[in-house]
Amino acid sequence: MYGWYMIGDNCWTPVHPMLKLKNEALKKLCLNCGLAQTGNKSSLVASIQSALDSRRRDTEILSIDMGVRNLAFCHMAHDNSGKVTIKRWALVELDKEGLPNAFEQPKFAQLALDLVSELRPQGVDTVLIEKQRLRSNGLNNVPEWIAKVNLLEAMLHAILQCQKRMGLYDCSVRSIEPARVMNYWIRPDKITAAKTANIRYRLTKQAKMDLVSSWMCHDPPFTIEPEASHSWDGQKGKRDDLSDSLLQSLAWVRWSLNLELLGSAEDEYAILKVLDTMEKDHNRIFTGGML
Structure with a gap:
């Protein structure tokens, strides 16, 4: 993916073709690639x-949406055609009382181990x-619930990496910025123009x-196995967590x-032609077209 341009009379040097694009086009490429x-x-x-050089093919994805009382996950498979x-696709109750009341690392460790067992990452290519954020609405202090979820998140990463090194499975474990998922799917001006973070x-x-x-009410851009669809039908009060886990995994596929x-x-x-295809595909999927 390189062209050539001349410096001086006889000096030629390689140039990346993306450098010929405007910043607006580069930012749209980043948006559509989760960057x-x-x-x-x-730098763009x-x-x-860097993302092009490090990409790997995956067909089985396990997406985890962290929470204080509930954790949502979505196990998604896709083929080369998309x-x-x-x-x-389900919610997991972390505990009837939520996360441990005190910062007792042994309790968090046991909870994290139980979660990994329930999530069953064996056979998954990417987790x-x-x-998790470290601040809430710009507060100087870190709320206790944020500290607890961050602790659990770190333990999940540690357990997955440890078990991967032990050869229990061979998957890539990724930390995903929720804002990049949101920006990919939800692009209306009214959200970015909102006056406050709340x-x-x-x-x-x-x-x-x-x-x-x-x-879910019309033609979704995916097929869903019966057992997975029951989670959505039976969890009307916690659909925000289920939505996040699904959108995160589907964004990764895209x-x-x-x-x-x-x-x-x-x-x-x-490249510009590919960008146009990316935008059209997003609009088609957003309105319910198949991948």
Whole structure:
């Protein structure tokens, strides 16, 4: 994915074709590939190229949405054409009383071990864990519930990496920024224009549930096994967590497919054509079209 340009009379040097694109196009590429959209042109291109170089094919994805009292997960499979099947999709009660009241590491460790056993990552290619924030609405102090969820998140990563090193399974464990998932799916101006963080949070939360609800009521961009569909039907009060776990895994599928498309583009014109395809695919899936 390189062209050539001349410096001086006889000096030629390689140039990445993405450097010929405008920043707006580069940011859209980052959006459609699950990458950060901040930085100058060179850093954006470097981020995209790094993602292209490190991409790996996966067909089985386990997506985890962290929570204080409940944890939602979605086990999704997809083939090379992008056809998606939801195999497992459920809420897990962390404890009848929520996370341990005190910061007792042995209790958190046992809870994390029990969770990994219930999530069953064997045979999964990629595990996605929602990255937790360290602040809430700009507060200087870290609320206790955030500290607890961060502790559980860290233990899940540690257990999965340890068991992977022991050879129990061979999967990639990824920490996913929830904002990148949200920005990929939900792009209306009214959310970004909201005056406060609380209003943005409520609008985003409702928009994500509305999107998944519309899919479930009509023709979803995936097939879903009967046992998995029961989770949605029987959890009307916790559909926000289920929505997050589904959208995170489905976004990962789209990002992976988009990187595959982008990797085949040889010049800036082909890249722009791929970007147009990415945007059209997003709009089609957003309105309920199959992957």
